Amino acid sequence: MKLYAITMLTGLVAGITGCGKDPRLEKGEAVFVANCKVCHAQGINGAPIVGNIKMWGPRLEQGHEVLVSHAITGYGLMPARAGRLDLSDENISNAVLYMMSTVENQ
Template identity: 70%
Template sequence: MMIARCARLLLGMLILLLIACGKDPRLDEGLKVFTANCKVCHAQGINGAPIVGNKKMWGPRAAQGHSVLVSHAISGYGLMPARGGNPSLSDEDISNVVLYMLSQLDN
């Protein structure tokens, strides 16, 4: 159990390192999904959606980790509908857009 926890932590750190270096192509895909599907709410904070880049709003959420945020986005959470209201988004799309939004906390 401890080994699995450490492995998840190391994987998360690697993802964040790749994002910080700007070498993760998933960010470009995430930006496309964000622009087409998520920007309406996450750029303005509609219905309490955390605004992209707002560290105060994202801090507690980011602390939950990528996999939890992806799970919330896939299933829906609070006032956010499942898959942001677009059932055609794949799990990979959701993962990429969560990575993109988390990457904006460093900018």
């Protein structure tokens, strides 16, 4: 809980100062909000919830590249490209990066 508060605070400070924020994360967050949040905020169909290290732990170990390829081709109940076939590989890659950033360093 304490760690979580620190993470929130660091995020807030970085947001205010605009310092060192990876532009891919900002783009990824926008893609996430528009296309992924609907399932990944609450865990619809068992989707790993953003910010939940328990749900992401074993998935993170696969690395960004593999996670992106699963999001592109579809994986279990995860629809290919979240059912949005117009989303580019780059959009998916940025969104996955954003999702990973919500649980990394916890």
